[in-house]
Amino acid sequence: MNTFHEEEKLAKTYDSRLMMRLLSYAKPYLALIMGCIVLLAFIAATDLAQPYLFKVAIDDHLNYGTKTYELSDTARQYFDVAATDETLTIHQKDGARYHLTTEGRQLPLSDEAVTYLRQQDYRAVMQLALLLVFIFIAGFIMNFLQVYLLNYASNRIIMSIRQELFDHLQHMSLGYFDHQPVGRLVTRITNDTETLHEMYTSVLVNLFKDVFLLGGIVIIMIRLNLQLALVSFSLIPFVLLATWFFRSRVRDAYREVRTRLARINTSLNENLSGVRTIHVFAREAQQSQSFDDLNHQHLIANEKENRISSVFRPAVEMIGSLALAAVVYFGSRQVISGTIEFGILFAFISYIRQFFQPISNLTDKYNILQSAMASSERIFQLLDRAPEIKDHNEALTPANLKGHITFDHVWFAYQEEDWILKDISFNIHPGESVAFVGATGAGKTSLIHLLARFYDIQKGSISIDGIDLRNIKQSALRREIGIVLQDVFLFSGTIAENISLYLPDISRKQIEQAAKEVNAHDFISKLPNGYDEPVMERGNNFSTGQQQLISFARTLVASPSILVLDEATAHIDAETEGLIQQAIPRLMAGRTTIAIAHRLSTIQHCDRIIVLHQGEIVEMGNHQDLLKKRGYYYRLYRLQYQENNSA
Secondary structure: OOOOOOOOOOOOOOOHHHHHHHHHOOHHHHHHHHHHHHHHHHHHHHHHHHHHHHHHHHHHHHOOOEEEEEOOHHHHOOOOOOOOOOEEEEEOOOOOOOEEEEOOEEEEOOHHHHHHHHHHHHHHHHHHHHHHHHHHHHHHHHHHHHHHHHHHHHHHHHHHHHHHHHHHHHOOOHHHHHOOOHHHHHHHHHHHHHHHHHHHHHHHOHHHHHHHHHHHHHHHHHHHOHHHHHHHHOOHHHHHHHHHHHHHHHHHHHHHHHHHHHHHHHHHHHHHHOHHHHHHOOOHHHHHHHHHHHHHHHHHHHHHHHHHHHHHHHHHHHHHHHHHHHHHHHHHHHHHHOOOOHHHHHHHHHHHHHHHHHHHOHHHHHHHHHHHHHHHHHHHHHHHOOOOOOOOOOOEOOOOOOOOEEEEEEEEEOOOOOEEEEEEEEEEOOOOEEEEEOOOOOOHHHHHHHHOOOOOOOEEEEEEOOEEHHHEOHHHHHHOEEEEOOOOOOOOEEHHHHHHOOOOOOOHHHHHHHHHHOOOHHHHHOOOOHHHOEEOHHHOOOOHHHHHHHHHHHHHHOOOOEEEEEOOOOOOOHHHHHHHHHHHHHHHOOOEEEEEOOOHHHOOOOOEEEEEEOOEEEEEEOHHHHHHHOOHHHHHHHHHHHHHHHO
């Protein structure tokens, strides 16, 4: 299996260095995040208060054993007590009637006294119910604020990371993209950043709630009843064992899922990009079968991960159920024996359910954290990769270059010493037109890449107007060089936007003037929306010739000092080529022009022709001089002449 498109190996499940770097992006929103943590503390408090209030209602007002009331003047009329008594102790056991203890005797209370006592209990329970409603409402409001603020901060954190990634990629050298699949880079900016968003919202801050909740439950349970608390905590070692087992097994399974998913993404990218070739060669069935194999492998990997995850959550729930059963058993015995009240047992049951819920949710949080660590490592690897072509601090920003180009003993290789250009030297004077010809692989396009400084040379020097390219800022250099490529790329938007490339200082009048000079205005003006006609993806709603005319207008409107035509008429029809040939003299006027062409008929008018063969200059001169030499150029010309005649 070709691993070119596959994701790299995952890093550690948790890497403190990566986490600290991720947290650095949260510094501008530290106040919001701290606010969310404070809200989570209050939310945890509302969750902890609910079982305790139920315990109070049960033990103090519904099924109490002994209760002391303060005697008011209103209460005395219901009880036969001495005028000096200030408190009243009431007993109730196993649902029996109230009894009054006074002077060592237990006396049954009258119906009026029982009614009076019950009314007080009713009022107390109503107050507790209202308090619960208040807690529910407060919890809802705080949950809303916490979720909103956390997502607000997280969205902006991810936006800044995504923007930084995009800006960094925009400044990477072309050599970097030669070795990176486009699908992988798109994954960095989309999927990987979205994974970080899940980590910020679902794991990072919410872990504080789990800590607050678990810590609060432990404290409350110990204070309510130490013996039942120890019974509840006795099964925690089994939870830790299950967590360790899950952690050690799911990581490999998760790696396999990511690898299989990367292969699916690769297949999708290639099949959708090459759908025309698939149809031309009737490869639909074979490609479908290939994708089905990859899809099935991904399914198997997912099922393996699901099996492991499916064991962990029920295992934790089973341990929680065992802890619950143990508490019910020991607690019930204590309730029956009168050691504790029923409300305490009820509260313990509720707290145990709350205690094991965060642990049960560990599966999802672990997966998110694992994925976030892997994504952050890949993102930071990209951000830490410095561009191979960099401007030094003293780089110049020359304006209005004349276009005097000098290659002085230039050697260049894309990889190590696999030389593409060997000891290349030539001069091009301002305003001169020079064509480069040669067989495929001779190094013609590489010359253009070096002139625009898309790559740096290994030996020799290249200069414009006597200034070494390495001493000119890349942005300034490329503003002076207008390149019309063989394969035109149009962006989604409008025709006007594709000509101006969104530069605000280019007016509509300049756009239209440039289109007129390259003979593109006629076809544009006939479109329903003219220059505001939408351009579909890659310009698929225009013919190849129309795309090339737009490309010529795009180059002209930038007013470059140096014009480069790289096989600009290779794939267009004869009519459009005629329009372009009419426009080329206007484009070349006052500019240094470099043309690359296989069809020698298109470059005969050039002042000079430089012939390349296997990365070396073998001939140089104008069209007539080279024909007279009867050398390599003459053989190329004769070969094309014979091909044209036979056609």
